[in-house]
Amino acid sequence: MLLTLLLVLLLVLLAAGGYGTVAPARPQGSRYLYSVSLAVCTVLLLLALAHLLSGREPLHLSLPLGLPWLGLHLRLDALSAFFLVVVNLGGAVASLFGLGYGAHEREPERVLPFYPAFLAGMNLVLLADDAFAFLFAWEFMSISSWALVMAHHREPANLRAGYLYLVMACFGTLALLLAFGLLAGVDGGYGFAAMRASQTPPALAALVLVLALLGAGSKAGLVPLHVWLPLAHPAAPSHVSALMSGVMTKVAVYGFIRIVFDLLGGESAVWWWGGLVLAAGGVTAVLGVLYALMQHDLKRLLAYHTVENIGIIFIGLGLALAFQANLMYFNAALALTAALFHVLNHSLFKSLLFLGAGAVLTATGERDMERLGGLIHRMPHTALAFLIGSAAISALPPLNGFVSEWMTFQAILNSPELPQWLLKFLVPAVGALLALSAALAAACFVKAFGITFLGRPRSPAAADAGETDRFSLSAMFVLAGLCLLAGVLPGLVVDGLGPVVGLLNGGARLTDQYHQPWLTLVPVGPLKSSYNGLLVMLFMAVSGVAAALLIHRFASSAVRRGPAWDCGFPDASPATQYTAGSFAQPIRRVFGSLVFQARERVTMPPPGDLRPARLEVELHDPVWERAYAPIAAAVIAVSTRANVLQYLTIRRYLSLVFGALVVLLLGMALWR
Amino acid sequence: MHSLEFDIAHFLAGGMVVLSFLLLYQDRVYALLNVFALHSLVLALAVGWQAYIQEAHHLYVTAGIALVFKAIVIPMALRRIVRRLGIHRTLEVVGGVGRDMLAGAALVALAIMVMLPVTVGADALAREDLAFALAVLLLGLLLMVNRHNAISLVIGFMSLENGLVLAAAGARGMPLAVEISVAFSVLIALIVIGVFLFRIRERFDSVDMQAMDSFRESRLK
Structure with missing residues (x-):
């Protein structure tokens, strides 16, 4: 019943996509469309949240659609319900932002038809319960998001981004297709239920893990499969960038979790699986943030941070796999909770930051930070929301980013209990990488916020900027509020994640947190570690107010006019300020x-x-120059050679066919 | 097993292979057309005989189609085309007869080596028929590869298609609808090829493929 309702809502989204083809011609068309998306996403969000919190049994629905002998299978369990919450929260807020942003869109006919379709595609991936439906929805999501990336197709950089995205999406889907093929086995059981029930041989299971890592990792942005992401995500309109970075990468994470933890089953995990995922996550986290630091394009910087955060999530997932392989289900639950918590957190603050970047972009027309500055005076509300997002992504308490990274560290600190020596060494090394990436992320957001919003305007566009509209602001503040809420009341989120973790972890989950006194988060045990967001916030508020009072108490109240602290250039031009590059x-x-x-x-x-x-x-991009450029060169070399085949005579073609046939027949005759 | 029925079916299918060999070294266009007409006639007989021994009445229709279209209409139409193109006196250089015969024999051996082990479960008649059909098909391809003249290419293609029909008839028949659509597609191919031949002739004053290749721009880098 609930699933039917969800399906009907998805159809409403698709219908809205159809309306999107005529909406740009109508005066209020885009507003209606975003309102419908907002309403549908909100209802989907509430339904999924209700299902998740009620802890009910998984729901199933089969429809005679899709492949004739397979049909269309849908399933709503705790895992898909949690990701539905993430997706539709992002979708609702992006739609709210779109209500205001839509007025600024130059080519709405290239955005409106695909926007609701993109939302519907992401939702369908989460509900799919057979390989065909999953891959269909996955491709639907990829292609509709590709259309959105190509919305502003007259810019040559966007064309390149779109092409690269398409190539990488094809590669990822190919890997997933092969993974499902291996999971289905020789009998062709393409329903997820059959895959869950069947036992995959260990060698094949390892291959499935690698393929899932490639397939889902290319969509999520694992290094070295991330190259398309920092190009494609910023190319789309800003609310779509928020969806792609904040939400679509999470759908990819869902795909990985679904295949590895659910379909393969954590009990078939081998310890080195966890090591592989951990190493991929650690490298991704550090390289992502280093790339981000080198970027001065605000949206591209955010996109590179998505790569970093995906790395953090995969660190959590790798730890969970390593613990599950050693039957340490409690620690696995801790790592899984941390990873899933970070999924939620990243979707919140990355959407917030992209929406903020979008507001800056519409106000100034600039993405290059070297041409921004001083926006805190002209866009104070946007600046506040962006600051909260920056603090959250830098993992500062009492915001939500801190909690999930802290929990990841708790899981890392439990790693000496692992029996394998390789893991004993690898996990602390990855922990160091995680700490490094967290510190670098903070530096990067000091740069992003400081150069964009502080100082003096570096261009006339930045000097003439105005505050963005109410819809966009409310969208950002909803997200900022949720960042704070999830940071102050982490116990509630951890409890909400309980059924998901239990589903993936053979029933083991963290202890319920709601009965802890003063909303404290005690993931491991009261003697080991605990975190109270409320207390930290109170302390920060009290100490902040006390410091302010003290300063005002002892500082002189007399007004003194004189040259400001001017570093020796009293009448400096804005170009003499600290720049993003110098930072x-x-x-x-x-x-x-x-x-x-x-x-x-x-x-x-x-x-x-x-x-x-x-x-x-x-600067040189090591991944591009070492991995992709040789592949591209090889493809071009081979196709140049093969180009000769385009210009043969008809007899040569016939001879080729004839020769091929004879060779194949000979092979057949000799084989037996 | 070795009844008269089997022997006659064997004889007719084998006759098609022999006629395919005949096609290989005909250097005059009319002779090639005549042998092709004979090829199609034997096909019609072979399919008719299959219809009789299998008691599959729809195969009679197949045989009829082969007789009317392939043995009569198409050769006559091609003959008219040849006359109007005025190439009935041209001699086509056929590579050494001995070489072609050896290659053909090797192909027949290959066909038998492939087909007989694959179809172990089937009855002897179908196995022989399939082997012969594959041989006819390969010989048709060899003809197409060997010739320069566009008409010869068409004949090669049609004899290849005869091999397909023989295979289908031997393997308990293909559905009549498929057979009719194949026959029509062959007819349409004939019409298209005929039109093209005249167009090519208008353009290049020749239907010799080698002459045409020399007109192609060299687009190779």
């Missing part, structure tokens, strides 16, 4: 020369010469 320079010096082969060249004109001094920075 990132120390980190570029430390890590960039190793990772990016960064080279800096300073050319100083001799005295008397009027030319300006120049500082040139040269």
